[in-house]
Amino acid sequence: MSAQREMKEKNPWHTPLTIIITVIGVIAIVALVTVAVLQNRPVPQKYKYGIVLDAGSSHTALYIYEWPAEKDNNTGRVEQKHSCKVKGKGISSYAAEPEKAGMSLTECMREAEMQVPSRRHQETPLYLGATAGMRLLNIENREASDKVFEAVEKALQGFPFSYQGARILSGQEEGAFGWVTVNYLDDRLKQGLETTGALDLGGASTQISFVPHEYDISESPSNSVAFRLYGNDYNLYTHSFLCYGKDQVLRMALAHQTRSGPVTMSDPCFHPGYSVTRNYNALYDSPCVSERKPKEAPLNFTHTGVGNFFRCQEVVKTLFNFTSCKYSRCSFNGIFQPPLQGSFGAFSAYYFVMNFLNLTDSSIPLETVKANLANYCGTPWNQIKQQHPEVKEKYLAEYCFSGTYIVTLLTEGYNFTKETFSKIKFIKEIKGSDAGWTLGYMLNLTNMIPAEAPDSPPLPHAGYVSIVTVIALLLFILFILSLRPIWPKCSKKPQIV
């Protein structure tokens, strides 16, 4: 009989109910994990672009910025993708032949056409902001300044971008947007950290911007800019000194030393052995010095170097007026300045000059900076030229003057002490983007920095998917456990069917 019976071991879990529950559970988990994986797979990033032309006094530079396309609602990071230095001088130098100002931009604009994907050309905003060179031309000859803008506009409209206009930035805007750039790139604005001040030294103007500790805005309203960024309020102090950029201040120093119209001038700010012939008309051809032109002067004068840092500092100090101040405190020329606060980023010519002189390291004490400058200025011109054959001779000749000016401006002008001097970082760029006003200008015009902090979901996406998956698994296990009463009983004996 037992031979006719078929004996089978029956697995107690093999009931239809448990099989169905298990299959559904497994499908659900696979589905969840698939969704999680698909949601988190890296998708090719799409970018949007913006172009800003910085039409400075000494030259024009083009900057292309990019940011993730799906995040232009204030959360994506804007970065510099490309920059192009326009060949030749700044647009203000084309006052006599304005069309050439427009033409000068062509090469960099063509580069921009290549850099920005063509499907994005039409929606890419293009701005041109002019600074102190055009401010001076506008003061000197309004008509010529308008003509330069006309030519530039015409040239820029010929490119396929969304042209948003060309204008002169006020000194206040230049200072404030430089501050925005530095603090945006350092992530200080989004995180609500103490901000860094911005020191910008151009060719024709210089800017100082920082958030003072205790600050009575009403003392000098024209020096204050209020911002609300990412939910934080900032009362920024900013001032731009026209004519105190590196090139114009040199003109002022030369004008001061040639005020009696000499044939030969010995200059402590230039190396011993340096000697060039300069033209009086060319030197005084700027609103920064034109009124001081000596009545009786020869056509040219011989500019010779003596190379003495301390005497050069005395010359530079004569360019600052410390006698009148109608406010509680001033920097120079009767301009209000509250006490300095926090650390500073110094860029543009501050960086070019201090980098050449190997003085960008903040740990170098102020006294050592001065001693190095004294040594550098005293070095004969021939030796300097031999040591730096690769550097443009115009720049090379001026580093002694510019270094002396920088130290004097910072200490005597802005009142940095030997303690606070070490809080200045000489920088060219931050995280791959150049320090300067252009990025801040574009962020402002495209409303890319919101006044309020954007509401962000409490969890990042990946965290959210993981938590949902874990909870689903737990629920599934609980469900299985809740079915315990109907679980088949295990029997050790084989069942006979």
Ligand SMILES: O=P(O)(O)OP(=O)(O)OP(=O)(O)OC[C@H]1O[C@@H](n2cnc3c(O)ncnc32)[C@H](O)[C@@H]1O
């Ligand atoms: O803001 P404005 O005043 O209009 O001037 P800019 O925009 O032309 O000024 P930049 O920051 O481009 O340059 C500042 C100055 O530094 C000079 N410069 C540029 N590169 C330099 C280098 O390598 N060494 C020394 N000086 C340099 C340049 O000629 C200017 O006089």
